[in-house]
Amino acid sequence: MNGKEIAHYLSEQKQKVEQALPLYIERLQAPKVLKEAMNYSLEAGGKRIRPLLLLSTLKAFKQDEEMGISVACAIEMIHTYSLIHDDLPSMDNDHLRRGKPTNHVVFGEANAILAGDALLTYSFQLISEMDNRVPATTKLALITELVKAAGAEGMVGGQVADIEGEGVVLSLTELEYIHNHKTGKLLAYSILAAGMMSNASKEQLQKLEQFALHLGLAFQIRDDILDIEGTEEAIGKPVGSDTINEKNTYPSLLTLEGAKDKLASHIHEAKKNLYSVGIDTEILEYLCDLVASRKN
Amino acid sequence: MNGKEIAHYLSEQKQKVEQALPLYIERLQAPKVLKEAMNYSLEAGGKRIRPLLLLSTLKAFKQDEEMGISVACAIEMIHTYSLIHDDLPSMDNDHLRRGKPTNHVVFGEANAILAGDALLTYSFQLISEMDNRVPATTKLALITELVKAAGAEGMVGGQVADIEGEGVVLSLTELEYIHNHKTGKLLAYSILAAGMMSNASKEQLQKLEQFALHLGLAFQIRDDILDIEGTEEAIGKPVGSDTINEKNTYPSLLTLEGAKDKLASHIHEAKKNLYSVGIDTEILEYLCDLVASRKN
Numbered sequence: 134m135n136g137k138e139i140a141h142y143l144s145e146q147k148q149k150v151e152q153a154l155p156l157y158i159e160r161l162q163a164p165k166v167l168k169e170a171m172n173y174s175l176e177a178g179g180k181r182i183r184p185l186l187l188l189s190t191l192k193a194f195k196q197d198e199e200m201g202i203s204v205a206c207a208i209e210m211i212h213t214y215s216l217i218h219d220d221l222p223s224m225d226n227d228h229l230r231r232g233k234p235t236n237h238v239v240f241g242e243a244n245a246i247l248a249g250d251a252l253l254t255y256s257f258q259l260i261s262e263m264d265n266r267v268p269a270t271t272k273l274a275l276i277t278e279l280v281k282a283a284g285a286e287g288m289v290g291g292q293v294a295d296i297e298g299e300g301v302v303l304s305l306t307e308l309e310y311i312h313n314h315k316t317g318k319l320l321a322y323s324i325l326a327a328g329m330m331s332n333a334s335k336e337q338l339q340k341l342e343q344f345a346l347h348l349g350l351a352f353q354i355r356d357d358i359l360d361i362e363g364t365e366e367a368i369g370k371p372v373g374s375d376t377i378n379e380k381n382t383y384p385s386l387l388t389l390e391g392a393k394d395k396l397a398s399h400i401h402e403a404k405k406n407l408y409s410v411g412i413d414t415e416i417l418e419y420l421c422d423l424v425a426s427r428k429n
Numbered sequence: 430m431n432g433k434e435i436a437h438y439l440s441e442q443k444q445k446v447e448q449a450l451p452l453y454i455e456r457l458q459a460p461k462v463l464k465e466a467m468n469y470s471l472e473a474g475g476k477r478i479r480p481l482l483l484l485s486t487l488k489a490f491k492q493d494e495e496m497g498i499s500v501a502c503a504i505e506m507i508h509t510y511s512l513i514h515d516d517l518p519s520m521d522n523d524h525l526r527r528g529k530p531t532n533h534v535v536f537g538e539a540n541a542i543l544a545g546d547a548l549l550t551y552s553f554q555l556i557s558e559m560d561n562r563v564p565a566t567t568k569l570a571l572i573t574e575l576v577k578a579a580g581a582e583g584m585v586g587g588q589v590a591d592i593e594g595e596g597v598v599l600s601l602t603e604l605e606y607i608h609n610h611k612t613g614k615l616l617a618y619s620i621l622a623a624g625m626m627s628n629a630s631k632e633q634l635q636k637l638e639q640f641a642l643h644l645g646l647a648f649q650i651r652d653d654i655l656d657i658e659g660t661e662e663a664i665g666k667p668v669g670s671d672t673i674n675e676k677n678t679y680p681s682l683l684t685l686e687g688a689k690d691k692l693a694s695h696i697h698e699a700k701k702n703l704y705s706v707g708i709d710t711e712i713l714e715y716l717c718d719l720v721a722s723r724k725n
Contacts, residue, residue, distance in 0.1 A: 284550035
């Protein structure tokens with residue numbers, strides 16, 4: 134496929150995920166305001182990079198992407214819950230997310246916490262009830278790995294470490310620990326989950342994981358660069374907020390140029406691992422380049 | 430077994446759960462403060478009524494209770510996360526729980542939210558990795574039902590409805606909706622999960638569910654009565670806080686005597702359903718009586 138065809142393919146897959154998400158919420162028998170709060174943040178858009186990585190990895194293994202839609206939605210629900218909780222007054226106290234008022238600004242703090250809790254909980258049902266072409270034992274392994282990626286050993290642990298590191302100048306190793314946990318592991322899970330559904334070998338899964346972790350760090354470095362070089366319109370929040378909040382970022386540790394070099398080297402490592410998996414890599418390569426050059 | 434033997438049995442089972450809980454946290458590779466916050470509330474004690482219902486139901490079906498320890502711990506983690514989030518300043522703003530400072534008072538609001546998130550997430554790993562005498566398809570069903578009991582369609586939905594009902598005088602039906610969701614469904618899950626692990630028939634599961642929902646309402650009514658008749662020492666929080674917070678309670682809707690009658694009638698219905706399941710009921714009966722007469 135050429136670049137235009139890949140872009141079209143990704144846009145189609147994104148649409149499928151965005152059509153499925155509100156249907157999952159609609160079928161819940163739950164208080165109206167809770168469903169509204171859950172939908173509000175799910176519908177706030179975003180790049181849907183995790184679902185796209187999952188579906189593109191399935192395609193790279195020549196599997197039917199349909200098989201992975203519910204897991205893709207589960208991951209997007211977990212990502213969304215983490216944004217809702219991160220934005221709370223006691224955490225980052227953000228009022229804007231993707232150019233829209235944050236969940237707690239619209240629904241109040243209690244409902245925002247509960248909407249996050251409900252999204253997190255629901256994600257496990259989406260996996261346990263997923264496509265029966267995936268064997269029950271694989272579903273259970275998908276659940277275990279999701280817990281590791283999203284919970285105390287993954288994303289939640291990373292967020293705690295991030296809070297602990299506030300106001301402290303971190304080493305590059307400490308910063309990488311935070312990002313590998315806070316964003317890397319769930320991003321990596323998106324790719325690994327597709328590998329598991331495709332019966333990838335242990336060796337393939339290890340290479341996919343390396344690919345994914347480098348991609349995750351590249352993603353985070355690009356985020357830090359956009360906080361300096363981006364526009365408020367594109368990134369949906371004020372530029373320079375990391376500097377104002379004295380956040381540890383790659384540019385603050387490595388200079389802006391150093392951060393750009395680091396980004397390039399992670400993309401290089403990501404692709405090197407990707408090429409060694411032995412699958413059709415063109416769409417995943419395209420996503421690598423997108424991560425490295427994205428404007429939002 | 431006589432009453433003394435049953436009490437001894439329950440105390441032994443409680444000890445097994447309380448020994449297992451910190452071991453599950455210990456093995457996590459996660460920031461120290463997060464593990465401390467998770468442990469703090471798990472160790473704060475309580476009656477462990479949900480784990481005891483699960484293990485006693487397994488025994489009633491003549492199963493090895495050991496098979497259910499991890500699910501019992503998973504339920505206790507979910508119950509504990511719900512208490513941590515409920516106590517937050519934006520929810521009930523409680524500073525004391527079981528006579529100890531609440532999680533956010535000790536660890537700060539952000540860590541309390543994250544400790545709750547981590548406990549909720551982890552609970553699903555405990556089920557997916559549980560005893561392999563339980564078939565994979567049953568484990569998946571246990572996960573689906575836990576989501577329904579704990580998420581938007583269960584406990585979280587009930588908490589949202591409870592918040593919506595604040596300052597409004599509710600009907601008995603509305604109050605029962607809140608309690609069935611906020612506490613009833615997770616309590617019922619404890620019993621149903623054991624039935625599912627024991628290969629109970631569909632009819633048996635329906636009767637167990639009726640038993641459990643009546644028991645859950647009885648449990649809640651007893652809670653409301655203790656807020657009036659209990660002692661701060663026993664209940665671990667100030668007496669009369671429901672009245673001060675203008676909470677909808679059974680005594681406020683039915684008078685104290687009316688609430689006591691309602692409690693007795695739910696215990697009666699619970700036992701009637703229990704007797705019809707066709708299992709060894711003595712310990713579950715004992716737990717019914719405990720719920721009806723407990724002092725804390």
